[in-house]
Amino acid sequence: MKLVGLVGSVRKNSYNAMLLGFIGQRYEKDFHLDVTDISSLPYFNQDEENDAPTVVRSFKQTILDADGLVIATPEYNWSIPGILKNALDWLSRGERVAAGKPVLIVGASTGMIGTLRAQVHLRQILSSPGLDCRVLPPGGNEVLVTFAANKFNEGGQLTDEPTVLFLDTVVHKFLDFV
Ligand code: FNR
Numbered sequence: 001m002k003l004v005g006l007v008g009s010v011r012k013n014s015y016n017a018m019l020l021g022f023i024g025q026r027y028e029k030d031f032h033l034d035v036t037d038i039s040s041l042p043y044f045n046q047d048e049e050n051d052a053p054t055v056v057r058s059f060k061q062t063i064l065d066a067d068g069l070v071i072a073t074p075e076y077n078w079s080i081p082g083i084l085k086n087a088l089d090w091l092s093r094g095e096r097v098a099a100g101k102p103v104l105i106v107g108a109s110t111g112m113i114g115t116l117r118a119q120v121h122l123r124q125i126l127s128s129p130g131l132d133c134r135v136l137p138p139g140g141n142e143v144l145v146t147f148a149a150n151k152f153n154e155g156g157q158l159t160d161e162p163t164v165l166f167l168d169t170v171v172h173k174f175l176d177f178v
Pocket of ligand 1: 108113
């Protein structure tokens with residue numbers, strides 16, 4: 001199974017990037033997770049939606065070829081970062097390559113809410129007609145890594161055992177869902 005990862009942070013030591021890296025490693029026997037860079041996408045421009053720049057076309061093809069997506073979102077001011085919204089806006093227009101794709105949402109924040117508000121927004125965005133993704137339903141499947149600074153070691157490994165065990169449960173539910 002081939003999954004594509006998107007991370008809504010370009011920060012060098014991003015906890016969300018670490019979380020995706022950890023997921024890719026820990027479940028490498030179950031699926032291949034290829035994290036795609038969204039930082040080089042230009043700002044969405046409706047004038048170009050049907051004749052998009054090469055970098056956008058290549059991004060859309062990557063999504064089209066994927067069996068599903070894993071999105072790691074930080075929470076910026078109670079929502080998702082602009083870089084992630086920009087990538088999703090490109091996916092929503094022209095050929096709607098994300099339609100029907102299974103999506104697992106995960107997130108890490110340095111605070112006590114663990115990206116919950118951003119994840120609620122992200123679910124809503126992914127349900128819009130242009131994206132029309134099939135998101136793993138909430139109800140106990142919210143991967144909210146709170147106080148992230150205490151949960152990863154210097155090598156970027158998620159070391160908090162209850163969080164890892166919870167992640168195991170949710171990832172395996174996601175695989176059934178896919
Ligand atoms: C934040 N942060 C933050 N945290 C949170 O729990 N709720 C929020 O609304 C915000 N808002 C916010 C806005 C902006 C502009 C920044 C830069 C940060 C803190 C955020 O959780 C923290 O910086 C994470 O480490 C960001 O994720 P990465 O970059 O580590 O993946």
